[in-house]
Every structure is written in structure tokens, then in C-alpha cells.
Amino acid sequence: NAGVTQTPKFRILKIGQSMTLQCTQDMNHNYMYWYRQDPGMGLKLIYYSVGAGITDKGEVPNGYNVSRSTTEDFPLRLELAAPSQTSVYFCASSRPPGSNQPQHFGDGTRLSIL
């Protein structure tokens, strides 16, 4: 049982480049989330999804896009990488809030923009 899988684990980008961070889960969770974590800081929500075809902005969506074509996958797209996007990115999934179940997190993607 893999849980939440993120790829790649590490990436270095040049300013202005684009990339997609992949996230897939095998727990049939409807809810999925993208967070960023800056050094020594907590989590900031970028985007979330409550089911296939439905996405919404979180706290810090600027510079990012997402899609949710299947229950399993929730990729995060950076179109024009900027140094301020250097961070660790975590994908998470869960059952609905009323289920009393926790979020499941991936191991993160460590992204540096130079």
C-alpha cells in the first residue's frame, strides 16, 4: 500500500522554467491538497480538491496551477519559476472532514529555483 507518492523528490530549476510536480494516491480519497513549507515555517495551502474535476485556491495560489482529472492524481504546475517558489512541497489526501480521519502526506518535493 503506497499511500501518497510524490515525484520528483528533488529538483533544481532556473528562473522562468516550468515544471509539474506529480502526486498520486491509492487510497481512493476524494480530498487532496498541495502545501508548501518554507524553512523553519509551517504549512501554507496552495490548492485543494474535493473530487475529480473540482479544484479551489488555498492561501497562496499565485504562480501555481492544478488539475484533477482522476481521483488518484493531483499534479501541481509551476509555469514561470521564481526564486520565491524555492520550498518543500507536500501533497496530502484525506477522507472528508466529517470522517474523523487524518490527512496522509507524501514525502515531499524539494525544489530550488536559481
Next chain:
Amino acid sequence: GDSVTQMEGPVTLSEEAFLTINCTYTATGYPSLFWYVQYPGEGLQLLLKATKADDKGSNKGFEATYRKETTSFHLEKGSVQVSDSAVYFCALSDPGGSYIPTFGRGTSLIVHP
């Protein structure tokens, strides 16, 4: 809206010391409460949870009791080990609120031998 406040770190302890990390919350409904742990270089993982008032969650020697009257969910451990060094996050999930779980800022714990 919902919010979680946890004590600022870092918390620095010697091995075998008693640990308390404070967490208080505000919520519109009847939330479930969670403690997550993040070891260096890893993602967050569930440490323990409690789903209703007076429930006690426990795991790996850590405990936390859901106190509705004080809106608190403090994390405790009687004797910490060096391997407990990590960042601890308090969080809530409120079925009467938004779809989005609410996290505290995290508290770094450093345990010295």
C-alpha cells in the same frame, strides 16, 4: 473561522525529561483533533488523534486529551528520547467548518543526550 495556536519553539530538553507542547483551538463545530510529527527530511505523519471531548489519543508514549472546556489538546510525553527530535504540528478537522484542515505553526523539539 477555525484556528489552532501552539506554543512557539524550539523546545530544548535533555533525554528523559518530561515534554509538554501546548495546543489550543477555536472551531465552529465539533472538530477532530490531531497531532502530526515531521522528522527531518520527511513528510508529516499522524502521531495521534482524538475525535470527541475527553478522548485521549496515545501513540509511542505520547498522549493528548481532548479538553472541550478549555479548547485544548496538549501533547505530553513522560520521558523523551533523542529520536523524538522533530517538528510537531497540532491540527483540527471541523466537519461543521471548511473542507480544509487547520494546522498550527509547528513546534520544533530538540532532545539532547
